Each structure stands twice: as structure tokens, then as C-alpha cells.
Amino acid sequence: MSAVLVTTTINGDRTEFVCETDETLLDALRNRLGLTGSKEGCGTGDCGACSVTVDGRLVCSCLVLGVEAEGCEVNTIEGMADGDVLHPLQAKFIEHAALQCGICTPGFLMAAKVLLDKNPNPSEVEIRFALAGNLCRCTGYDKIVRAVKAAAKEVRKR
Amino acid sequence: MLEVSLTGSLQDSADGLASISIDARTIRELLRKIVERYPRMQGRVDEGVAVSINGEIFRDNWGEEIPEGAEIYLLPRIRGG
Amino acid sequence: MAHDPSYTNQEFKVIGTRPPRPDGLDKVTGRAKFGADAFAPGQLVGLILRSPHPHAQIRKIDTSKAEKLQGVKAVITSADMPDLTNGNRNMLDILENCMARGRALYDGHAVAAVAAIDMPTARKALKLIKVGYEILPHVTDVDEAMKPDAPIVQPYVRTTGVEPKPKKASNVSQVTQFGHGDVEAGFKEADVIIEKSYKTEQTHQGYIEPHACLASVGPDGQGELWVTTQGHFAFREVCAKLLGMEVAKLKVTASEIGGGFGGKTHVWMEPVALALSRKANRPVKLVMSREEVFRSTGPTCSTSVDVKIGAKKDGTITAATATLRYQNGAFPAIWAMLGAMTSYACYNLKNVKTVGYDVLVNRPKVTAYRAPSAPMAAFAVESTIDQVAEAIGMSPIDFRIKNAAKEGTRASYGPKYGPIGIGPTLEAAKNHPHMRARLGKNQGRGMACGFWFNFGGQTCTDLNIGVDGTVTLTVGTVDVGGSRASLSLIAAEELGIAYERVKCNIADTGSLGHNDMTEGSRGTFSSGMATIFAARDVIEVLRERAAKTWEIPVEDVVWEGGQAVAKGKAHGNLTPLTLSDLAAASPNSGGPIAGHNEVVADGAGVSFASHICDIEVDPETGATKVIRYTVIQDAGKAIHPDYVEGQFQGGAVQGIGWALNEEYVYGEDGRLQNPGFLDYRIPVCSDLPYIDTQILEIPNPNHPYGIRGVGETSIVPPLAAIGNAVSNAAGVRMTHVPMSPPRILKAIKSEQAELAAG
Numbered sequence: 002m003s004a005v006l007v008t009t010t011i012n013g014d015r016t017e018f019v020c021e022t023d024e025t026l027l028d029a030l031r032n033r034l035g036l037t038g039s040k041e042g043c044g045t046g047d048c049g050a051c052s053v054t055v056d057g058r059l060v061c062s063c064l065v066l067g068v069e070a071e072g073c074e075v076n077t078i079e080g081m082a083d084g085d086v087l088h089p090l091q092a093k094f095i096e097h098a099a100l101q102c103g104i105c106t107p108g109f110l111m112a113a114k115v116l117l118d119k120n121p122n123p124s125e126v127e128i129r130f131a132l133a134g135n136l137c138r139c140t141g142y143d144k145i146v147r148a149v150k151a152a153a154k155e156v157r158k159r
Numbered sequence: 160m161l162e163v164s165l166t167g168s169l170q171d172s173a174d175g176l177a178s179i180s181i182d183a184r185t186i187r188e189l190l191r192k193i194v195e196r197y198p199r200m201q202g203r204v205d206e207g208v209a210v211s212i213n214g215e216i217f218r219d220n221w222g223e224e225i226p227e228g229a230e231i232y233l234l235p236r237i238r239g240g
Numbered sequence: 241m242a243h244d245p246s247y248t249n250q251e252f253k254v255i256g257t258r259p260p261r262p263d264g265l266d267k268v269t270g271r272a273k274f275g276a277d278a279f280a281p282g283q284l285v286g287l288i289l290r291s292p293h294p295h296a297q298i299r300k301i302d303t304s305k306a307e308k309l310q311g312v313k314a315v316i317t318s319a320d321m322p323d324l325t326n327g328n329r330n331m332l333d334i335l336e337n338c339m340a341r342g343r344a345l346y347d348g349h350a351v352a353a354v355a356a357i358d359m360p361t362a363r364k365a366l367k368l369i370k371v372g373y374e375i376l377p378h379v380t381d382v383d384e385a386m387k388p389d390a391p392i393v394q395p396y397v398r399t400t401g402v403e404p405k406p407k408k409a410s411n412v413s414q415v416t417q418f419g420h421g422d423v424e425a426g427f428k429e430a431d432v433i434i435e436k437s438y439k440t441e442q443t444h445q446g447y448i449e450p451h452a453c454l455a456s457v458g459p460d461g462q463g464e465l466w467v468t469t470q471g472h473f474a475f476r477e478v479c480a481k482l483l484g485m486e487v488a489k490l491k492v493t494a495s496e497i498g499g500g501f502g503g504k505t506h507v508w509m510e511p512v513a514l515a516l517s518r519k520a521n522r523p524v525k526l527v528m529s530r531e532e533v534f535r536s537t538g539p540t541c542s543t544s545v546d547v548k549i550g551a552k553k554d555g556t557i558t559a560a561t562a563t564l565r566y567q568n569g570a571f572p573a574i575w576a577m578l579g580a581m582t583s584y585a586c587y588n589l590k591n592v593k594t595v596g597y598d599v600l601v602n603r604p605k606v607t608a609y610r611a612p613s614a615p616m617a618a619f620a621v622e623s624t625i626d627q628v629a630e631a632i633g634m635s636p637i638d639f640r641i642k643n644a645a646k647e648g649t650r651a652s653y654g655p656k657y658g659p660i661g662i663g664p665t666l667e668a669a670k671n672h673p674h675m676r677a678r679l680g681k682n683q684g685r686g687m688a689c690g691f692w693f694n695f696g697g698q699t700c701t702d703l704n705i706g707v708d709g710t711v712t713l714t715v716g717t718v719d720v721g722g723s724r725a726s727l728s729l730i731a732a733e734e735l736g737i738a739y740e741r742v743k744c745n746i747a748d749t750g751s752l753g754h755n756d757m758t759e760g761s762r763g764t765f766s767s768g769m770a771t772i773f774a775a776r777d778v779i780e781v782l783r784e785r786a787a788k789t790w791e792i793p794v795e796d797v798v799w800e801g802g803q804a805v806a807k808g809k810a811h812g813n814l815t816p817l818t819l820s821d822l823a824a825a826s827p828n829s830g831g832p833i834a835g836h837n838e839v840v841a842d843g844a845g846v847s848f849a850s851h852i853c854d855i856e857v858d859p860e861t862g863a864t865k866v867i868r869y870t871v872i873q874d875a876g877k878a879i880h881p882d883y884v885e886g887q888f889q890g891g892a893v894q895g896i897g898w899a900l901n902e903e904y905v906y907g908e909d910g911r912l913q914n915p916g917f918l919d920y921r922i923p924v925c926s927d928l929p930y931i932d933t934q935i936l937e938i939p940n941p942n943h944p945y946g947i948r949g950v951g952e953t954s955i956v957p958p959l960a961a962i963g964n965a966v967s968n969a970a971g972v973r974m975t976h977v978p979m980s981p982p983r984i985l986k987a988i989k990s991e992q993a994e995l996a997a998g
Binding site for chain 2: 694
């Protein structure tokens with residue numbers, strides 16, 4: 002056992018945690034910090050349910066070590082809403098019934114946010130490829146794509 | 160008197176018969192009388208059966224009344240996902 | 241109070257609208273708690289050791305070193321889970337599947353488990369357990385397993401459904417037969433007969449959330465289980481029985497469920513978690529890895545099916561048969577029987593016969609997967625239907641319309657149908673613009689029909705009125721796809737109030753009577769019925785309270801538009817009392833206002849769908865692309881159309897994955913070669929177009945609102961619809977699912993070779 006102290010900024014707050022050197026960022030977020038919004042669907046980077054951003058880059062937190070977050074800015078689903086105001090993606094996912102069971106939803110929202118931050122006017126094809134790293138088994142993706150389109154429209158208005 | 164058709168492997172437990180005549184007014188009475196006549200049917204009833212009355216499938220409601228002359232099928236209990 | 245479940249035609253106020261779901265906010269903010277999201281003070285980490293062999297005698301398990309490791313609090317084997325099933329073979333099979341008893345029956349079968357203070361310690365402990373295996377011959381293919389010299393998977397199994405009764409063990413656990421008429425005579429009348437064999441590979445439900453639970457059992461015999469499940473009441477009963485606990489002393493709470501599709505109707509490792517917790521006297525959290533989910537939990541069957549259909553030139557089917565061989569994994573089940581029942585359910589046939597063979601192999605125990613067994617049978621039958629139509633020169637849609645089942649048709653599985661929707665879905669398909677859309681180069685169109693039974697079952701709900709007039713609806717069916725929204729709509733409709741004034745909760749097993757699982761498309765159908773009845777009971781109480789308040793006879797009070805209204809000239813001056821008024825006055829008018837209903841909701845009503853799809857096939861590589869997809873299905877009544885569409889789209893896409901990509905690949909060594917989402921490839925966003933839907937509403941006569949189940953039928957037609965489309969695009973008949981690029985390419989090449997050979 003060789004625990005290490007890691008200093009990061011998580012969802013805007015300076016945060017310190019201790020983790021093993023072989024521990025994933027996902028496990029650190031979930032088990033050490035109680036941020037269980039990021040989900041483990043596979044542990045091998047195939048499903049995207051654990052998607053977070055590290056310094057603005059979309060990553061599968063199951064493929065990143067906790068110690069790699071040292072000095073980085075990490076954003077998770079828990080930090081997506083601005084106080085009591087939902088991000089347009091969150092609002093549109095609810096409005097368009099873009100979730101059924103909801104286990105993949107945090108990952109989709111993180112991936113979609115990274116897309117809209119870069120490209121606020123994506124085509125259907127661009128949306129589909131931007132979200133191709135996230136698996137959903139309930140919806141057939143139809144309402145997810147529609148929700149992202151609707152959210153993009155909101156984002157452009159801002 | 161009802162003509163009760165037995166489907167699938169249920170015939171196995173009723174001496175291989177495809178249909179049997181039984182006088183019953185509810186599913187409960189029907190199942191009781193079938194087991195009385197064919198004791199091996201008890202195991203099948205314990206595993207679970209379904210009764211189709213005029214095309215409508217009942218799995219649990221043994222109090223359901225059976226109309227005179229109804230078409231009755233005894234089916235293995237089926238499952239969904 | 242007795243209530244009438246019959247359908248009444250009525251104008252709805254909120255039913256059919258699309259309000260936001262009550263659990264939406266929690267699910268978009270990461271707050272919703274799923275199976276792996278619970279923590280308990282002092283909790284341990286559980287891990288399971290699994291057999292690397294498909295079939296082996298377990299000579300010895302030495303756990304002594306693991307037990308001695310610092311931080312290990314419990315190690316268990318089957319010796320810690322004694323057989324308390326009292327001769328109930330089905331229950332013993334469940335126990336044996338949770339933990340091997342002397343023999344490992346498939347790659348991934350649990351043989352031992354540990355509970356330790358943290359994950360690294362638990363992993364280390366697993367490595368210290370030494371298992372002495374004597375490897376036995378294995379069989380993983382359904383046709384191989386039926387051969388007389390095949391290794392026997394379960395020595396206790398004797399084939400049922402055959403005469404004379406076999407004395408020797410067999411891998412065929414049962415033979416079942418359905419049908420009517422005289423098929424031999426029917427085939428003699430036919431102008432065209434097509435006979436073909438098909439294969440489908442094993443697929444997994446593929447829910448994104450792995451199985452997870454948090455178990456806690458104390459030496460006082462009381463326990464709690466937090467678990468991702470489709471049916472916490474059933475889990476409670478099975479776990480209590482297997483562990484020798486009293487049902488009332490085990491409280492099971494269903495977490496939010498991250499997908500189930502049938503795979504979470506069955507216990508896999510929950511009894512193991514409870515046994516570990518009991519031995520350690522500490523809470524134990526057990527979460528499966530994705531690899532464990534693939535190797536050890538609920539896939540559906542791989543199958544091998546022969547179909548023969550004969551028809552006259554005018555398009556009448558004269559006879560149809562199917563022989564269906566379904567592997568059930570290592571434990572006997574009824575999956576081929578369900579295939580035999582559903583094969584021809586869409587058609588009106590004079591002569592039909594189906595025979596199902598349920599077969600054991602060294603693979604994981606098969607469990608339900610969305611309309612279990614129906615998609616594979618439909619693939620074989622609907623593919624053949626297209627070939628017969630072609631042979632007699634009719635369009636596939638007209639041929640199906642001509643032979644479609646209708647009210648009064650004798651179903652191939654026995655009974656006669658009531659009012660059903662196959663005809664209307666076919667007519668809608670024929671008239672759909674999709675049918676007339678132009679196809680591009682290398683593109684083909686296919687269609688297919690599908691059937692599923694739907695079930696009701698035991699259901700129980702509470703409806704409580706708060707002092708401010710808001711409504712707490714408590715149900716016991718797990719919400720897998722938005723049922724809290726649809727049930728809240730139903731309560732609001734009955735009471736005449738706004739949807740926002742209802743809050744629907746899923747009760748734990750300590751808070752409500754028994755509810756069957758959310759399976760068989762029953763959630764909204766059966767809890768909807770119980771909610772309607774509970775609300776009607778509440779309205780009776782509200783009328784009484786209003787009558788008391790006004791000091792008039794209850795007969796003079798009616799419930800209209802969400803308020804009590806006094807009827808009759810004598811009461812003209814009485815201002816109506818709203819739900820809020822009556823709730824505020826309740827402490828002095830008789831106390832809490834509540835309704836409750838227990839019902840066995842039978843009569844769920846069969847459901848039919850027709851799907852149309854366009855597929856493009858690259859003749860150079862065999863790669864496919866779904867160009868367009870349309871689902872048409874009868875919902876009885878769509879309570880919340882968004883979630884009905886969601887079920888249609890989700891089922892169709894699971895079927896698309898099954899048809900084109902997904903398959904369990906077993907090696908010669910009997911081990912699963914692809915237990916991960918990289919190699920077991922489910923459809924992703926960029927693989928698909930929008931999935932168009934058309935909801936038909938043919939009321940179910942056995943539900944007050946006409947609801948039928950909608951969850952399952954949508955997975956039945958895709959295999960065949962895509963098979964027909966690919967065959968039309970590639971110019972060669974596909975008979976093996978999944979139609980992966982190598983299989984399509986091989987079919988194209990061998991067709992070309994045949995043509996070249998003349």
C-alpha cells in the first residue's frame with residue numbers, strides 16, 4: 002500500500018484526496034469523494050458511463066489514475082448545473098425523454114457538453130459521432146440526439 | 160362440462176391426453192379436479208400453469224369464473240423479460 | 241372494494257400528455273442512486289472466484305491461506321450455503337448457479353467468495369484460494385449437445401414430453417409441441433413449399449449497469465439488501481429461502497435500475513453477498529465487473545431452427561411447421577417452449593405444428609431477455625415467409641396481410657384471439673411512406689412481424705393524500721423505463737388533479753405487500769390498474785368526508801374535476817370542496833385519507849408489431865448500414881407517449897444489434913472469448929438513423945384505460961426485418977444471425993461461386 006495525497010480542483014472547488022497509486026480516478030471520485038454520479042459500466046473505457054473532463058478534455062475516468070489528476074481541473078456531472086439552473090443539455094434531456102434507466106445519462110451529458118463547448122451548431126452526424134463513445138441500451142439514441150440538437154439551439158441563444 | 164385442452168408437455172402428466180372433460184366453475188376448481196384425476200399434475204401446478212379462458216390467459220387469478228361452454232386451454236406458465 | 245377492470249371508452253385530460261418524469265432531475269445531476277451507489281458503515285468488499293473451465297469436477301477448495309490474510313473477514317464456498325430447498329429442484333438449480341456444488345458447469349461459474357476490508361485485499365485473497373479441478377469434457381453448441389455421445393451437463397435430467405419415458409440422462413430437458421390441424425395434408429395442398437434451417441447466436445441483455453448489491457445480515461436473523469433488480473419482492477423470497485431466513489426479516493430495497501431487459505429478474509450473486517455478510521457480521525458490497533456480467537449472468541439462448549411453410553398460389557398458407565432447438569445454458573428451462581408457442585402467433589393457420597427442444601450446454605444459465613425466445617423464432621419464420629411470398633409472386637406485405645391472425649383466429653399455441661392488432665399494424669405498414677421511399681444502390685428493404693404475450697400478475701399500491709392535498713402514490717413495481725411518470729399520470733387522471741401534485745415512489749419490501757417483478761411488459765399495465773382502483777377507493781373516502789362536512793347524504797356528493805360537488809337543488813348553495821380543502825379538514829373528519837388496492841392483474845392482452853427497415857450492404861466488405869427504420873406497434877393506450885416511443889426505439893435497436901453484431905464467441909476450450917463491450921459490440925449512436933415510430937391504440941378490453949404492455953414486442957421483428965432487408969440488398973438469403981460482415985461476405989462469395997459453377 003502506498004497512498005498518495007492528490008490536490009485538484011473538482012467542479013471548481015479545491016479538493017484534496019488520498020488514493021493508492023494504482024487506483025482509478027473513477028474509484029477515487031466515487032469511493033473517496035462520494036461523487037457517485039460518474040458510473041462504472043465496464044471499467045475498460047468502452048461504455049463512457051464514467052466520462053468526466055480533466056483540464057477540459059473528455060476522458061473515461063476508469064482509464065485515468067487518481068494520481069494523474071494532481072494539479073488538474075476535473076469536472077463531473079455533479080458540477081454541470083449552475084446552482085439551481087440546469088445546463089440546457091440537462092433540461093433538454095428531461096424535456097425530450099432522452100433517458101430511460103438513466104445510468105448512461107451522466108456520461109452522455111458530459112460528452113455532449115464537450116461537443117457543444119467546441120461546436121454549438123453540430124449536425125446530426127456530428128452529434129452521433131461525438132457520442133459514439135457512450136453506450137445506451139434503453140433508448141436507441143433517437144431521443145438523445147434530438148435532445149442534444151434542442152440544447153444546442155438553447156446554447157446558441159445565450 | 161368443460162373440454163380442457165392440454166398443451167405442450169402438460170399432456171405428459173395427464174396420461175398423454177390432449178384434452179379432458181371436467182366440470183368446474185372456477186380455475187381453482189378446475190385445477191383441483193385435474194390434480195385429483197391425474198395426481199402427477201400436482202407437480203406441474205406447483206411449477207406454475209396458466210389457464211386460457213376464451214383466449215384470455217390467466218396466470219394467478221384462480222378465483223376467475225369460467226363461463227358455461229368456454230374454450231379452455233391449460234398452458235405451461237410463461238415468463239417475460 | 242371490488243372494481244371492474246373492463247375497458248371504458250372515455251375522454252382523457254392528462255393521459256396521453258408528455259410531462260417531465262419525476263426522477264428526471266436526479267438522473268441528469270448524478271444524484272440518482274443505483275446499485276453500486278450505496279454505502280454502509282463498516283462495509284466490506286466482496287469478490288467472487290469463478291471457474292476458468294467450462295466443465296470440471298471440483299476436487300478440493302483450500303481457503304486456509306485466504307482466510308489467514310490480514311483484512312479478510314469471510315471466505316465462503318458452497319459449504320456455507322447448504323441446500324435448504326427441501327427437494328425443490330428449481331430452487332436448488334438457482335442455488336447451484338450462485339455457487340458451484342461439486343462441479344463447475346460453465347466458464348465463469350462461481351466457486352468461492354471473499355469479503356475483505358478493501359478491494360486490494362479482496363483481490364489478493366482470491367488468488368490465495370486454491371481449487372483442485374478435474375477437467376471434464378464439455379459442450380457449448382446446441383446441435384452438438386443433442387448428439388447421443390455428447391457430454392452430459394446435468395446427470396439428473398431425463399427428457400420430458402417423449403414416450404416412452406427415457407431412463408438415461410440427456411441434454412434435452414424437455415420436448416414441447418403445439419399446433420392444430422393436419423400439416424401433412426396441408427403441405428399436399430400447397431403449390432409452393434419452402435424449407436430452410438436457421439441459426440442465431442447467443443446475445444446478452446447488455447444493460448449498462450453491472451449487477452450490484454449491498455447486503456447486511458446480523459446474527460439476529462434480520463437483514464437488508466440494497467440491490468439493482470427488476471423485482472425486489474421476488475428477490476426477497478428467493479434469497480430468504482436459499483439462506484434459511486424468514487421473509488419478513490429480510491428487507492429488500494430496489495435501487496434505481498440501470499437497465500434489466502429480463503436479466504435482472506433473477507438472482508446471481510445476491511445470495512452470496514448475504515452469505516458473506518452473515519459470516520462476517522458486517523455489511524458487504526458486491527459489484528460485478530463487466531466481464532463477470534458477460535461470463536456469468538443471463539444471456540439469451542443460441543438457437544437452431546428448421547422451418548417449413550407451404551402456400552397456394554393465391555397466397556393462402558396451407559401448412560407450417562417449425563422445429564426449434566434452444567440452448568438454456570447449464571440449467572433446464574422453458575425457452576424453446578416459448579419459441580414453439582410464439583413462432584406462428586401472427587398468422588391465421590389451418591394446419592400448424594411446432595416442436596421445441598430445450599437443451600443443456602456448458603454455458604451460463606439463460607434467463608429472460610425482452611420477449612424471451614420470440615425474436616429467434618420470428619427470425620426463422622419471417623425469413624421463410626418472405627421466401628414463400630417471393631416464390632408465389634406476392635409482395636411480402638400483401639402475403640402477410642392475407643394470412644394475418646384476427647379476432648377469433650385460433651392461435652398456433654392454442655387459444656382463440658380476442659381483438660388484436662396484427663392486421664392494423666400491417667395495414668399501417670403498407671400505407672407508411674417508408675414503404676414507398678426510393679432505395680439506393682446496394683440497398684434493400686425488409687419487413688417482419690412480431691408477437692408477444694404480455695403479463696399482468698400480483699400487484700399492490702397505496703395512495704395517500706397529504707394534508708396539503710398532494711398525493712403520494714406508492715407502488716411495488718420497479719421503474720425500468722419511466723413508469724413513475726405514467727403511473728402519476730394515471731393517479732392524476734382518476735383524481736382530476738394536476739400531474740405535478742402526484743409523487744410516485746417505489747416502496748421497499750417492508751412498506752408494501754407483494755408485487756411481482758417488472759417483467760412481461762407488466763409495469764404500467766398492472767400497477768396502472770391497481771392505481772386506478774386505489775384512486776377510486778380514495779374518491780369514495782373523499783365523498784364521505786365531504787358529505788360529513790356538509791352534513792348531507794353521501795349519495796348527494798359526486799367527485800368532479802378534482803373536487804366534491806353537492807348535487808341536487810337542496811344543496812345549491814354549497815361551494816365545492818377541493819382535494820386540498822378535504823385534506824386540510826381530514827384530522828377532524830376521520831383522519832388520514834388513503835386508498836389501497838391489491839389485484840391480480842390478469843388479461844394483459846397480446847401485442848403485435850410490424851417493422852420496416854432499409855439496409856445498405858457493401859458487397860466488397862460485407863459491412864452494413866441501417867438507412868431507415870420504422871416501428872409500428874399496438875400499445876392499447878399510450879399513457880405517456882414519449883416512453884412508449886422509447887420502448888419501441890430501444891427494443892428495435894437491441895434487435896438491430898442482435899441482427900448485425902452481437903454474439904457470444906466460445907473457443908474450442910469452452911471459454912467465452914469476448915466478455916467485454918469492445919469485442920461484444922452493441923450498437924452505438926453513429927451506427928444508427930432516427931428510429932421512426934407509429935403508435936396504434938387498439939384498446940385492451942381487460943384494462944379500464946385499454947392499456948397493453950409495450951416493453952417487449954419491439955425486439956421481436958428486427959432480426960427478421962433486417963435479415964430480409966440484407967438478403968434483398970445482397971441478393972443472397974441470410975440464415976445465420978448475427979449477419980456480421982464476415983458472414984455476409986461469405987454468403988455473397990459462395991453465391992457467386994455457385995452462379996459461376998452454373
